Amino acid sequence: MTAQESFQALTQPYFEKGLKAALLTDREGVVVLECISPEAPEGIKDPALSTAFSIANNQASKMGLKKNNSIIGIYGTHQVIQIDNYPLIITLVALSTANTGKYLKVPTGNKTTLVILIKTL
Amino acid sequence: MLKPKVISQVLRQASTNGINAALLMNAGGSLLAFAAPSDREARIYAAIAANLWSTYLKSSNSDAAFRNEKQEDDLRLLILPCEEGVVAIAAPSITMLVCLVGDKSVDLGMLKAKIEAVSRHLSEPLEKVASYQQ
Numbered sequence: 001m002t003a004q005e006s007f008q009a010l011t012q013p014y015f016e017k018g019l020k021a022a023l024l025t026d027r028e029g030v031v032v033l034e035c036i037s038p039e040a041p042e043g044i045k046d047p048a049l050s051t052a053f054s055i056a057n058n059q060a061s062k063m064g065l066k067k068n069n070s071i072i073g074i075y076g077t078h079q080v081i082q083i084d085n086y087p088l089i090i091t092l093v094a095l096s097t098a099n100t101g102k103y104l105k106v107p108t109g110n111k112t113t114l115v116i117l118i119k120t121l
Numbered sequence: 122m123l124k125p126k127v128i129s130q131v132l133r134q135a136s137t138n139g140i141n142a143a144l145l146m147n148a149g150g151s152l153l154a155f156a157a158p159s160d161r162e163a164r165i166y167a168a169i170a171a172n173l174w175s176t177y178l179k180s181s182n183s184d185a186a187f188r189n190e191k192q193e194d195d196l197r198l199l200i201l202p203c204e205e206g207v208v209a210i211a212a213p214s215i216t217m218l219v220c221l222v223g224d225k226s227v228d229l230g231m232l233k234a235k236i237e238a239v240s241r242h243l244s245e246p247l248e249k250v251a252s253y254q255q
Contacts, residue, residue: 052180056173056201063169064162065222066204072229073177074198101229104202 007033011092014106018098020044020078022106023091027054032088041078044093053082053089072100123250128154128243135239139227141206142166144220145243148175153217170210170220174199198236200229207232213240214247 001009011022012035020040024033029047036044053071060068070083074096081103083090092103132143133156142157150171157163174196181196201208209221209232221236 048180052176056176059169059172059176060201060203060208063166063203063206063208063222065206065208068201068203070202071177072198072200072202073181073196074200075181075196100200
């Protein structure tokens with residue numbers, strides 16, 4: 001099974017629960033793995049989102065609350081959940097009404113795939 | 122007219138059950154009112170929260186991914202879970218931001234409900250102030 005296939009298998013169950021796209025990118029916004037539904041909003045692969053996260057993640061870690069793990073941005077119709085998995089970022093785009101707590105648990109199952117990728121990087 | 126004493130009371134009401142600080146600031150990070158353990162902490166939270174909000178607002182405006190040219194697709198809320206706590210930021214008006222800082226025992230759903238309630242409560246009087254600024 002390729003890394004892309006295992007990433008797809010891991011995120012596929014969440015697509016039935018409001019997930020529209022799952023991306024694994026580096027901190028500059030280069031997409032490593034992706035799984036995108038046809039109903040996903042346009043421009044989600046724009047590197048601006050990942051670069052905004054890397055800046056914000058760094059700043060939020062200076063608030064005196066120790067390290068920032070993830071950032072959840074809720075927009076009118078969508079929510080963007082970005083999880084830090086240094087040096088990579090998991091970006092999940094879902095409907096704003098979807099269960100955010102469920103998506104925050106995604107990286108625990110993805111650990112093996114991520115470990116392989118991080119090692120190769 | 123805005124009554125600073127009343128705003129502080131509203132923010133103090135939100136600072137319960139694990140919420141350590143509640144702040145009202147302008148988009149530049151200058152505090153208008155706050156309920157926090159110390160002035161220093163409040164100023165640090167406000168400066169960083171305003172910076173975080175502007176970073177995300179700029180990125181969402183530039184790629185237009187979640188806007189689709191509709192106002193209802195604007196950024197509404199940011200939640201930042203950290204190792205020792207959690208921060209939530211919302212914009213009750215165009216020029217103002219509300220920020221809640223909680224410890225790690227705070228549930229994300231409760232934090233979201235709280236910041237939405239505070240933001241909704243303050244939005245009407247703050248919109249009036251914003252119209253004078255423009």
